[in-house]
Amino acid sequence: MAVYDPKSRKAEEFINDQEILDTLEYAEKNKNNIELIDEILRKARPYKTGNGTACRGLTHREASVLLACDIPEKIEEMYKIAEEIKLAFYGNRIVMFAPLYLSNYCVNGCLYCPYHLKNKHIARKKLTQQEVRDEVIALQDMGHKRLAIEAGEDPVNNPIEYILECINTIYSINHKNGAIRRVNVNIAATTVENYRKLKDAGIGTYILFQETYHKKSYLELHPTGPKHDYDYHTEAMDRAMDGGIDDVGLGVLFGLEMYKYEFAGLIMHAEHLEAVHGVGPHTISVPRVKHADDIDPDVFDNSIPDEMFEKIIACIRLAVPYTGMIISTRESEEVRGKALRLGISQISGASRTSVGGYTEEERPHDSEQFDVSDQRTLDEVVRWLMELGHIPSFCTACYREGRTGDRFMSLCKNGQILNCCHPNALMTLTEYLVDYASEETKKIGFELIEKELEKIPTEKVRSIAKQNIEDIKNSNRRDFRF
Ligand code: SAM
Numbered sequence: 001m002a003v004y005d006p007k008s009r010k011a012e013e014f015i016n017d018q019e020i021l022d023t024l025e026y027a028e029k030n031k032n033n034i035e036l037i038d039e040i041l042r043k044a045r046p047y048k049t050g051n052g053t054a055c056r057g058l059t060h061r062e063a064s065v066l067l068a069c070d071i072p073e074k075i076e077e078m079y080k081i082a083e084e085i086k087l088a089f090y091g092n093r094i095v096m097f098a099p100l101y102l103s104n105y106c107v108n109g110c111l112y113c114p115y116h117l118k119n120k121h122i123a124r125k126k127l128t129q130q131e132v133r134d135e136v137i138a139l140q141d142m143g144h145k146r147l148a149i150e151a152g153e154d155p156v157n158n159p160i161e162y163i164l165e166c167i168n169t170i171y172s173i174n175h176k177n178g179a180i181r182r183v184n185v186n187i188a189a190t191t192v193e194n195y196r197k198l199k200d201a202g203i204g205t206y207i208l209f210q211e212t213y214h215k216k217s218y219l220e221l222h223p224t225g226p227k228h229d230y231d232y233h234t235e236a237m238d239r240a241m242d243g244g245i246d247d248v249g250l251g252v253l254f255g256l257e258m259y260k261y262e263f264a265g266l267i268m269h270a271e272h273l274e275a276v277h278g279v280g281p282h283t284i285s286v287p288r289v290k291h292a293d294d295i296d297p298d299v300f301d302n303s304i305p306d307e308m309f310e311k312i313i314a315c316i317r318l319a320v321p322y323t324g325m326i327i328s329t330r331e332s333e334e335v336r337g338k339a340l341r342l343g344i345s346q347i348s349g350a351s352r353t354s355v356g357g358y359t360e361e362e363r364p365h366d367s368e369q370f371d372v373s374d375q376r377t378l379d380e381v382v383r384w385l386m387e388l389g390h391i392p393s394f395c396t397a398c399y400r401e402g403r404t405g406d407r408f409m410s411l412c413k414n415g416q417i418l419n420c421c422h423p424n425a426l427m428t429l430t431e432y433l434v435d436y437a438s439e440e441t442k443k444i445g446f447e448l449i450e451k452e453l454e455k456i457p458t459e460k461v462r463s464i465a466k467q468n469i470e471d472i473k474n475s476n477r478r479d480f481r482f
Contacts (some may be wrong), residue, residue: 011234027265055321063319097127106152108225125355140178145438153188189236195243207249213265246405317343349381393425
């Protein structure tokens with residue numbers, strides 16, 4: 001029988017089924033153990049260091065106890081700490097991005113995904129390079145600077161060469177003041193050699209959702225195609241890191257399996273990356289299964305209510321304080337608004353989940369991956385964020401300055417965020433407001449920027465940021481970044 005070992009490179013050892021079952025039993029036994037819960041909450045709280053703020057994070061066992069606990073006052077405390085952590089490391093900034101679907105050709109048989117091979121009613125599409133260009137221009141014209149490219153798995157239609165060509169095309173387009181400065185990639189698990197090629201193409205984060213950590217369910221949910229191989233899929237992030245990719249993004253498709261099992265698996269995966277590669281995941285995404293062509297989410301009987309979803313987000317925030325958290329337009333405005341206070345640091349806006357969707361006037365459904373709940377424009381999302389007191393950020397500076405992997409984490413840990421990320425967010429928001437925003441959004445934005453500039457602690461940085469912002473307003477553009 002496989003033994004739990006976070007340092008092992010074998011899926012069955014670092015995501016060890018018995019360890020997860022033991023963790024769930026331990027969590028259930030201790031869910032009313034106030035003394036232990038208080039101790040875990042104390043450990044989770046941010047604390048002051050010589051040069052900033054730090055957090056200890058939680059083990060998968062500790063975090064699972066919190067997730068199991070249903071004492072209302074303790075849940076309130078978790079939410080408060082989650083918000084404190086978010087503010088300590090990410091401030092009130094929210095990074096913006098959009099998905100770009102390149103191709104929905106897929107040879108897998110995933111039961112929850114409309115791209116599955118047997119789905120004959122979905123329109124199969126693959127963007128040509130000219131279509132990639134058109135989509136990117138449409139995204140740039142909205143104001144996007146950061147994309148996550150998405151594709152089904154199909155070695156004939158979407159080989160790695162196609163993905164690399166698309167990345168190259170995306171980075172090459174400068175329409176008006178637009179530019180895509182960071183391309184994150186969400187494609188199927190692949191080889192070290194292909195990850196190295198992605199790294200050389202200049203990608204940001206490599207994102208791969210585990211879907212479920214529960215091996216038996218995984219095998220049933222992925223009955224055919226290369227994705228059926230649980231070990232190959234689960235060990236993908238190790239290969240990505242071996243291929244030189246510093247920033248990897250984890251995620252579970254909530255609703256497929258029991259959320260407590262998934263949660264423990266997710267935190268164990270983060271612990272494993274830290275133990276083996278010395279750096280945890282750059283991001284964690286929290287997608288929930290949605291209705292889609294040929295897919296009825298109700299057939300998966302593990303759907304989670306909004307309150308539980310919020311608790312999961314808060315518990316992830318406490319367990320892995322330095323990891324960014326992403327919520328997509330799968331969720332409604334209401335759910336996203338609450339999630340933002342519990343630790344989310346990145347959201348998508350104005351997403352189209354169909355291949356070629358951004359160049360269409362109306363949101364097309366024929367090649368769509370799932371229903372989008374939040375259907376607002378980017379301008380509406382940006383304004384809404386600012387009204388809630390957040391700063392929408394279009395910053396991609398860390399990646400372009402080579403602050404990836406542990407170098408990004410140390411920026412987080414040494415308290416330099418307010419002198420670095422904060423001015424960068426304000427400068428990129430100014431670019432957005434000047435180039436793309438409606439008058440109403442501009443007004444709210446410029447007022448917010450004035451106020452937020454005063455939070456920059458170092459006077460020299462503050463005065464450079466102010467000057468840069470004036471330059472942006474006066475159309476005197478450079479590559480502004482700290
Ligand atoms: N094909 C790639 C792979 O195998 O990982 C990833 C790209 S896929 C376009 C992105 C993600 O969408 C999947 O990993 C899955 O979690 C999610 N997804 C698939 N069907 C979904 C549905 N019905 N509702 C919500 N999310 C879904």
